[in-house]
Amino acid sequence: MPFIAEILIPLALDTPYSYVVPAGLDLAAGDVVQVPLGPREIVGVVWGLGDTAGGSNLRPVTGRLPYPPLSDPLRSLVDWIARYTLAPKGSALAMVLRLPDEAAAVETVRVAVRITGKPPARPTAARSKILAVAVDGALRGKSALAKEAGVSLSVVDGLIDDGALEAVAVEPEPVAPRPDPDFPRTPLSPAQAEAVTALVEGFPWRRGPGEETDNRPVLLEGVTGSGKTEVYFEAVAACIREGRQALILMPEIALTAQFLDRFAARFGVRPAAWHSGIGGKRRERLRLAVAEGEALVVVGARSALFLPFARLGLIVVDEEHETAYKQEDGVHYHARDMAVVRGRLEGCPVVLTSATPAIETRVNAARGRYRHVLLPERFGGRRLPDIAAIDMRLDQPERGRFLSPPLVNAVKSTLERGEQALLFLNRRGYAPLTLCRACGHRYQCKNCSTWLVEHRFRRALVCHQCGYTERRPEACTECGTFDNLTACGPGVERIAEEAAALFPDRRIVVLSSDFPGGAERLRQELDAVAAGECDVVIGTQLVAKGHNFPFLTLVGVLDADIGLTSGDPRAAERTFQLLQQVTGRAGRGEKPGRALVQTYQPDHPVIAALLSGDAERFYAEEIQAREAAGLPPFGRLAALIVSASERETAEAHGQALARAADPPDGVMVLGPAEAPLALVRGRYRFRLLVKTERNVDLQAYLRAWIARGPKVRGNVRVAIDVDPQSFL
């Protein structure tokens, strides 16, 4: 009887494939192997072993590959995520198994050169230039030396052949230097120390045998500026003292030099950082360091969740309410929730931190599924900013202007004191609507039903839904009138224009996700602002995210009402979180801060809660409102939209969902004819499964989803916002 291996292949396949294990090859579950698939060879992972013959025409495993095997918990995570998100198992595996491509796999040995003292046989001008630089005897990279001497690389090679320089192989710089948990640090406040004790209490590796452990996830909730980071750093320190690894997950945008420096201030070295920008060899060396347990702390964006940790001891999810944790293409998952799952599977604690937790996290804490640790005050006795409303019905800006007189005055005096001001407007571009004064034509997206947003800098009209862009026309495309287009309403670019007119001598910077130069430049710009290299910051929501601006003392919210009117059932929650975060940026340095909030509806529950600082009440009311409406604070609605031919499969899927341990609140199976017509534009035939956390307006959601123009082929599956606790 031949031995059979079940090999999972990182392609969109639901089940592992069976292969014969050739004699002499000793395989174990988790091993990374090479197998033939059709005409080619492909990498796979041993998912199971058996001696049951699964047919006589199985092909043999080609061999084992020299990669660390996938641990049991990691394989369970793949199984779990596939089942939960209804993604093919192979797709889930692909997230774990991003192996190096051919180019990256070739380990080029880095070579440095050093002077030997032996004079060159044939001294030339170029050669002596190099020797003049190298005379200090230091090690230099070949190209660095050539560049410094201002000659070509071949001259260096010539000198090596000659014997005047010697080449020395250098160890690559360590990819994950060891953080020192006992590095001298600034002392914690009593409140922080108390929180550390509460946090670390119950961690399984802190308890002796027989002692009780409490491995529930912990919500670490602290107001902006309370020093949550320093608190969880102590949990990280405790973890690495135990010789275990810690993972800190952050929204990609928050992964800045500033954060890495803060880490270095506590642990002596910067942590290993994992994000979409880290590529090639460095990526693979870090992965290996993680798999071998060498990398003790990894700070990373959501994909870091799938790194093959050898001894994971702690997962921290920073800013757990951030929507950036949601992955919405390929396998759909919420990294915060998957972190909870991985923690459970690895038997390690999970800490979720936020100043404005997501409703579902709050509910989980209130129901006792999560522990709740609170930091109610700012660090160092600093006060929370005073927040006041500016009623726009009373304090109107001039026509065509958007800053009210009280806000302008506040900015002026802030700048006069040499402090920094932030003007927050959650709208990119110059103006959200463009119309022709002659004929009244409004510029609309071809694909979506949204207005095109003018971007004056790019001289374009852009759809913020699908990215469709057209040149801003000189003459109206409808009636042909020249030079008669009007920009309606403000975007950050327009506010920058207004600010430049008001404060001509000040340094003004606009920060939005479409920052010219891309994410890397944006990150640098954020650091520059934090260093005080600018007076007025005009920013969209990205300035609210995990960045400290120590010189910032005034935050002006230009239009607090944006977002309150959208049909999104989370509008209130999102707006509250955003405004709370952005106003909380003020006064975190030496000087106290304040926030001024321009609004037309100061009595709206969200605005009122923000002004009174009563988050507690806001959450309670929000949860209550959902209960009153007959909705669970987080429930699930599953919908399957199918092509006629797949109806049967979908029905079965739906029934399976309804039979799940904690079934969705409803399952809908729709055929293409029943789906909203706008949805099934063209000849799409697809199966779409949507699981929503709440009872969202499914049609609106789907319309938006299609409007984004996804490449829809057969077998599309979407699952968003599900509550993993119910499956654990």
Place this chain on the structure above:
DNA sequence: GTAGTCCATATG
């Protein structure tokens, strides 16, 4: 993911 199929349409 990729190679190969079928089928429809475009092209010479």
Place this chain on the structure above:
DNA sequence: ATATGGACTACG
């Protein structure tokens, strides 16, 4: 009659 492209399926 033959190329080109999209949709779909098999791959153990």
